[in-house]
Amino acid sequence: MTYQDPNMTQDTALITDPDWWRGAVIYQIYPRSYQDSNGDGIGDLAGIIQRLPHVASLGVDAIWLSPFFTSPMLDFGYDVSDYRDVDPMFGTLADFDALIAKAHELGIKIIIDLVLSHTSDQHPWFVESRADRSNDKADWYVWADAKPDGTPPNNWLSIFGGPAWQWDTARMQYYLHNFLAEQPDLNFHNAEVRQELLDVARFWLERGVDGFRLDTVNFYYCDAELRDNPPLPEDQRNDNIAPAVNPYNHQDHLHDKNQPENLGFLRDLRDLLNEYDAITTVGEVGDSHRGSEIQAEYTGGGDKLHMAYDFALLGHVHPTGTRIAEVMAKAESFSQDSWGCWAYSNHDVERHGSRWALSDAAQRTYAALLMSLRGSACIYQGEELGLPEADVAFDDLQDPYGIRFWPKFKGRDGCRTPMVWKSDNQNGGFSDSKPWLPVASEHLALSVEAQEDASGSMLNFYRRLIAFRKTVPALAKGDFTLIHADDTHIRFERSHNGTRAICAFNLSDEDQSFELPSGAWKVEAKAPFTVSRDGNSVTLPGWQAVFAVSSGSNTAQNSEESGHG
CATH class of the missing domain: 2.60.40.1180 (Golgi alpha-mannosidase II)
Incomplete structure (x- = not known):
């Protein structure tokens, strides 16, 4: 018997409500790890379509779909080489259109992950930009001369370790990369770049998406003068953005992100979105110290982002009642009309049940708390099953971040292992072939199949909780x-x-x-x-x-x- 909640049907008022996102429950899908439909061990769009009834059964309002664009996959899709196509690994544009159609048929909206701050170094824009200093796209990325001694132009650091500057022998200059060296940062000070990225957004709006999750939204602009970041006192360092072993935490990132010019671009983006009905945005604000302030700045006033989430509840600091109250008070203190989107887990952090060492009862209590906070709520695939972090052996690691900082930091693969659909299959029903990451043996007993008909399961608890939230509008919008x-x-x-x-x-x-x-x-x-x-x-x-x-x-x-x- 398949669970069917009487409140599961999408409220027609929500479909037409331009503010449907305010208080929505958003379910994040990491396409590589959701469902493999063609036996190559990697999840794909057709697999997601196959599993949409499960998503609908949760009663969520929308799916946040992590990147599926054409990419060399050095950062698993967050290094885009073509913004207007689907990577063959995931399918085709026709598959994406079919996903949109099926999701909408089931009353689920689709939010796609736009990675605008940087591209792959294999993107044609960068290939042209690095060719010389006089081509049409020479200024499309952040380039700078070396200091007289040959060292990088300033002290900025990459989140993935080491300097944020890579020397290029063709241009005899450094280019900026806040992440991998193969992910050069676009130059948002260039009006042509900004317009091109707005056109990318329009392309997907025309295909019927309902909004965008904007990756690293506060990294779009860097300081035009490329000034050094000041050091951060040791007692102010935390691991909300980067692991404790990463020297990225040693700087106060005043100049490599969070620039005031960003507000102008966000207003231009909002103007574009306003041409379409009931579109939303949720921005990822990656900042350890100014997250709530930036969240308020980026979402207040009704002319920029609709929602933003910072890393306040994605770190290792245990969310005591005192801590939760501090986070909410801080968010409220900066703006009364801003709107947050809260999450405990995603594809970049250790699953919160393991991160905070929560019992089954504690996970349920914190889930109820998440669904009650002022703001919208994001849940990450497998969260509804109570999955713990998987322990991935070094030889099985795929994440360059984890490989770089092993063993003090094991990277992000532990939260990216495949979704478990069945318990009697070594691959959890995810694939008929060897998955790109191994299925954790301890996950098998927590599969969807195992929990489907158990009224007291974590899965059915999430279904009841989300349905209850919809019966009390104060919990969603109050x-x-x-x-x-x-x-x-x-x-x-x-x-x-x-x-x-x-x-x-x-x-x-x-x-x-x-x-x-x-x-x-x-x-x-x-x-x-x-x-x-x-x-x-x-x-x-x-x-x-x-x-x-x-x-x-x-x-x-x-x-x-x-x-x-």
């Missing part, structure tokens, strides 16, 4: 007011159009009690959560979450649910 927070507990109120929802989370093993305000409250604890109530006094057992909903129309009555629903 204002946020903190009531109480300490390391083991956080409680806040969401309110929208007269409906109030008090959300309480016990982040400890011990029982915790609190008092509801006076009024009529419907207290709900979604299975497997339980709650004890005596009047307006509520007791929450360890690692449990509860929602108390009250409507201004008094349609909510005093009632109690003990974990059913």
Whole structure:
């Protein structure tokens, strides 16, 4: 029997609502690892189409599709060599059109990952740019002369290790690369570059996409004067952006990203998007110290990005109630009209269940918390199964980042291993051939097949949780007011159009009690959560979450649910 939630059908109001993204649940698919349809061991677009019913069963609003463009795959698609085509590894443009059509038929919107800050060094633009200093695209990338002693023009560092400058023997100059040396940075100070990238966005809008996830959105511009970055005091360093073993953390990145000129380009992009109906953007803000400030700057005012997410909940800092309250307060302090998109896991970080050493109960509580924060929510493929980080042996590593910093940092392959669909297949139902990364043996018991019909499974918990969120608009779109927070507990109120929802989370093993305000409250604890109530006094057992909903129309009555629903 396949699980079918009665609330799963897409709300027609959401389809036509230009603000459908506000409070949406977005499911990230990493195409290489979702489903292989042709037996080459690599996931593809046809495989994603095959698995769309699973995505629809979750009740999510949209898919964020990681890059599928033509690429030499040195950074697995984040090194683009043709922005207007599908890499043959993943299929064809016709396959992409079929994916759009099927997703829309199922009520799912498609957000694609645009990587605009840099290209592959095999992109025709860069091939021409590096040929000499006088060709038509000579200024399309960030080029600079060496210092008199032959060293790079400044002290900027690459996130992937070492200097952010690569010497080119044809031009006898350095070019900038914030990531791999094979990923040269485009020069956004050049108006032709900006226009070309807007045309790329238009190409995909015309094919029917519903929005863009903008990779490294704060890296578009660098300082035109190429000034050195100052050092960062040791007590301010963290590993939210780069692993602790990477000297990238030793600088205050004032000049290689986060430039004010970026706002102008984002406004131009928004003008383009406004020509189309109900389009959205979510920008990845990669910054350890100014993430919330940049998020607010990039999404406030209604004329730039719709949403942005920083790395506040993607790092190793354990999200205690105190920490969550600090993150939300910081985001709120910079702008009242900005909109965040929160995530615990993605294709670049260790899966959060392992990163924070969470029990099964704790993972469920944090999932409920994610679905209750002010903002939209991103969940990464396999998160709905409770997958832990896979341990990938050095000989099986594919990620150049991990190979560079092994063994202190094992790279990103552990979160990119194939999705597990079946338990009785050594490849988890992902492929009939050897997968590009090995399927973790500990993942097999957590497969979709194993969890599908188990009412208490993590998979069905996510389905109930997302469905519940849709029945309480305050959870998706409401204002946020903190009531109480300490390391083991956080409680806040969401309110929208007269409906109030008090959300309480016990982040400890011990029982915790609190008092509801006076009024009529419907207290709900979604299975497997339980709650004890005596009047307006509520007791929450360890690692449990509860929602108390009250409507201004008094349609909510005093009632109690003990974990059913």
